[in-house]
Amino acid sequence: MTAIEFTDRLAVIATMHHKELAIAPILQASLGIKVTVPQDFNSDLFGTFTRDIDRPANQIETAKIKAARALEITNADLAIASEGSFFPHPILGIAYNRELVLLMDQKHDFTVYGESLSTDTNFRHQEISSYEQAYEFALKIGFPDHAVVLMPDAQTSAKQSIYKGINSIEFLKENVMELLRTYPTIHIETDMRALYNPTRMNNIAKATEDLVRKLQQLCPNCDFVNFDIVKRLKGLPCELCGLPTQSIRAHLYKCDRCEFQQEFIFPDGKQFADPMYCSYCNP
The missing domain is CATH 3.90.950.10 (Maf protein)
Structure with missing residues (x-):
């Protein structure tokens, strides 16, 4: 390969x-x-x-x-x-x-x-009972660059009751007032669709x-893609006593295609751990 x-x-x-x-x-x-x-x-x-x-x-x-x-x-x-x-x-x-x-x-x-x-x-949601609350919520999530969604409650399943992509004051007020004519409280949340966020x-x-x-990132053995970390190995030795600590000593890489594995030691550039992370020196 x-x-x-x-x-x-x-x-x-x-x-x-x-x-x-x-x-x-x-x-x-x-x-x-x-x-x-x-x-x-x-x-x-x-x-x-x-x-x-x-x-x-x-x-x-x-x-x-x-x-x-x-x-x-x-x-x-x-x-x-x-x-x-x-x-x-x-x-x-x-x-x-x-x-x-x-x-x-x-x-x-x-x-x-x-x-x-x-x-x-800016993922957020809130129950509201007035346009003022809706507007305040919208400003906090970055409106109008970020849009909001309105619906009767958080469990709404009827598509016709969900108003999405609201990114103007006019639409916000119009839809809030329309829903509040039927429901005493309504649900507002950030529109998390990429084009509105x-x-x-x-x-x-x-x-x-x-x-x-x-x-x-290619495998050294078969030259295939995605030669990546599959495990972070603990045991970096303590700088003071030399015993293994919970700090990372090496990263284990593995190839999905040929299953070749290779350890890369001291991935953080440190050969010893601070004694504060040693369970012997700092129990």
């Missing part, structure tokens, strides 16, 4: 939310990939942030399903699909954004995804950069 050549290959991006604006320039500049977007591709069929359509699988598998569907309806053998999710940070408790940008290469029979994990997100679009670009890194 030799290094895969991407220059001038056509990749179809499975999106209807203009993600190509974040993805295409990076793929073109770094790999020479040409991109296209399929006409009438309805990515909402694979899940919506407003919860009216469930995601068919987990984040990675859904990206694969979208990429495969894009290949089915085009003549390309290379597809790109992106999936985002938002959840509380496991330690900080604040909103956390995980973006995946996946490449599916039908010609060479492999998939690779890049990832971005970031607290840089520049902050998320930036994280998609970072995930694309990670994808490019993996595609350019």
Whole structure:
């Protein structure tokens, strides 16, 4: 197996939310990939942030399903699909954004995804009972550059009751007042679709950069892409007593194709750990 050549290959991006604006320039500049977007591709069929359509699988598998569907309806053998999710940070408790940008290469029979994990997100929601509250919420999430969504409540499933892409004061007031004529309180949240959320679009670009890194990181044994870290090995010796600590001593890299493995020691440039991290010197 030799290094895969991407220059001038056509990749179809499975999106209807203009993600190509974040993805295409990076793929073109770094790999020479040409991109296209399929006409009438309805990515909402694979899940919506407003919860009216469930995601068919987990984040990675859904990206694969979208990429495969894009290949089915085009003549390309290379597809790109992106999936985002938002959840509380496991330690900080604040909103956390995980973006995946996946490449599916039908010609060479492999998939690779890049990832971005970031607290840089305006993902928020709130129950409101007045236009003033809606406007205050909107300003906090970066309105009008970032849009908002309105619905009767957080569990709304009826599409006709969900107002998306609200990015003007006129539409905000009109839709808030219309819903409040029927409901005493309503639900407002950030529109997390990429074309209405520049902050998320930036994280998609970072995930694309990670994808490019993996595609350019080749296995020393078979020259295949995605020779990447599979495990971080602890045991960096203490600078004072020499005993192994919980600090990282090496990164273990592995090739998906030939399963070749290689350790790279002292990945942080440090051969010894500070004694403060040693359970013997600092029990």
